Amino acid sequence: MDTHHDRITTPVTAALLRGALEIERTEHGVLPHRLPARARAQNTDGQLAMAESQSSGVRVAFRTRATAIELDTLPTKRSYVGAPPRPDGVYDLVVDGRPAGQDTVTSGNVVTIDMMAGTAEPRPGRPGTVRFTGLPAGDKDVEIWLPHNETTELIALRTDAPVEPASDPGRKVWLHHGSSISHGSDAASPTGIWPALAATLGGVELINLGLAGSALLDPFTARTLRDTPTDFISVKIGINLVNADLMRLRAFGPAVHGFLDTVRDGHPTTPLLVVSPILCPIHEDTPGPCAPDFSGLSGGRLRFVALGDPAERASGKLTLGVIRDELSRIVEQRTADDPNLHYLDGRDLYGETDSAELPLPDNLHPDAATHRRIGERFAQLAFTGEGPFATTAPGVPS
Structure with a gap:
C-alpha cells in the first residue's frame, strides 16, 4: 500500500474542493480558506485567522473507479498547556452519499497555546497520509471531509484509477x-x-x-x-x-x-x-x-x-x-x-x-x-x- 508506482497522482485544485471560498498555494501544496484574502487582510485577530483556516465543511470531492485512495496532508494541530492531548482530527470518507470510513493524520505542525499567558508557540512538523482501501469497484462519487478543527494543507491525492471533478449534484x-x-x-x-x-x-x-x-x-x-x-x-x-x-x-x-x-x-x-x-x-x-x-x-x-x-x-x-x-x-x-x-x-x-x-x-x-x-x-x-x-x-x- 505504501508503494506509489501503481498510483495516479492528481494535483488538488479548486475543482476538487467544495466548501472552501479560496485556496492559497503554500510551500507544500494548497491551503483551503473559508474567508477570502481581502477579508483576511482586514483581520488582526489570531483567533479568527486560525478559525477560518480550519477546514470545517471543506471536502475533497471527485468521481472515480478507484478502490484505493491516499491523501497526503500537513495538519496544524493545537495543544493546550496543562491540558491532556487533544484527539487527532478526523477525515470522513463518504461514498455515494454514505459514510464509508475514517482515518487520521497523527503528524503535523503543532501550535502550543498557553491560555493563562495568552501565548501561542508554533512548532513545525511532518506531513502524513490518510488511506482508504477496499472501496467498491465501479464509478462512484467520493468525498473526503477534512478535519473541522485542524488547519489542513493538501499535498497530493493518489488513487489506483483516474479521478475527475465530481459532477454537479444539482443541489441547492x-x-x-x-x-x-x-x-x-x-x-x-x-x-x-x-x-x-x-x-x-x-x-x-x-x-x-x-x-x-x-x-x-x-x-x-x-x-x-x-x-x-x-x-x-x-x-x-x-x-x-x-x-x-x-x-x-x-x-x-x-x-x-x-x-x-x-x-x-x-x-x-x-x-x-x-x-x-x-x-x-x-x-x-x-x-x-x-x-x-x-x-x-x-x-x-x-x-x-x-x-x-x-x-x-x-x-x-x-x-x-x-x-x-x-x-x-x-x-x-x-x-x-x-x-x-x-x-x-x-x-x-x-x-x-x-x-x-x-x-x-x-x-x-x-x-x-x-x-x-x-x-x-x-x-x-x-x-x-x-x-x-x-x-x-x-x-x-x-
Whole structure:
C-alpha cells in the first residue's frame, strides 16, 4: 500500500474542493480558506485567522473507479498547556452519499497555546497520509471531509484509477455563518458537526462559515456572505458577542442592521434566516466576558464561567436574553420590507429540556450527541414544511 508506482497522482485544485471560498498555494501544496484574502487582510485577530483556516465543511470531492485512495496532508494541530492531548482530527470518507470510513493524520505542525499567558508557540512538523482501501469497484462519487478543527494543507491525492471533478449534484447551496458551535466544537468528526448533519438531511450543499470565537458582526464577514453565490443564507448571532463582551446594546442593534444590509446588497431576495443563540445557562442573564476555569484542567476538564454582573444589563451590557429580544425585534421590523427574512429562536434547537438531558460539558459547547440533535432540529425547522428553506425538500420543486 505504501508503494506509489501503481498510483495516479492528481494535483488538488479548486475543482476538487467544495466548501472552501479560496485556496492559497503554500510551500507544500494548497491551503483551503473559508474567508477570502481581502477579508483576511482586514483581520488582526489570531483567533479568527486560525478559525477560518480550519477546514470545517471543506471536502475533497471527485468521481472515480478507484478502490484505493491516499491523501497526503500537513495538519496544524493545537495543544493546550496543562491540558491532556487533544484527539487527532478526523477525515470522513463518504461514498455515494454514505459514510464509508475514517482515518487520521497523527503528524503535523503543532501550535502550543498557553491560555493563562495568552501565548501561542508554533512548532513545525511532518506531513502524513490518510488511506482508504477496499472501496467498491465501479464509478462512484467520493468525498473526503477534512478535519473541522485542524488547519489542513493538501499535498497530493493518489488513487489506483483516474479521478475527475465530481459532477454537479444539482443541489441547492446553503451558506451558514455562526460561532464555534457552528464551526463544530466538540463534534466527533467533520460530518458530525450540526451544519453538516442539517445539510445532509436537507439535501443541500453546505458552505460553512462557522468561525470559532469569531461571529462578531465583522463587516468583512458580511461582505463575504454578500459575495458568495448561494440559494439560502443563515446567520447565527449572539454567543461570541457576549463571550467577548465586545459591544453594548447601543452598538449591537445598528451593527446587526448593517450586517444584514450588506448581505442583502448581494442577495436581495434570497431566503435569509437569523438564528439567535441556543440556550447557554451561564450567559442567559449574566453578561460576559467569558473566561476559562482552569481548576479541573489537569484532569481533562475545562469549563467556562461568566464574569459579568447581571446588574450591568442596565448599562447596556449584552446577555443572551437581551440579544434574543433585540434580534427578534430587528427581524420583525425589517420583514415589512423584506418578506424573505426569517427568525429562529435558538432555544428551539437546544433549550431547557435539552440542557437538562444533554448539558453543555464545558458550559459553552455542545458534545457530539447534541450536535446531532441541533442538526436534526434545524433541518426540520428550516428545510421542511413551512420552513424558510423548504423548497429543497426531496421531491419538492423549487
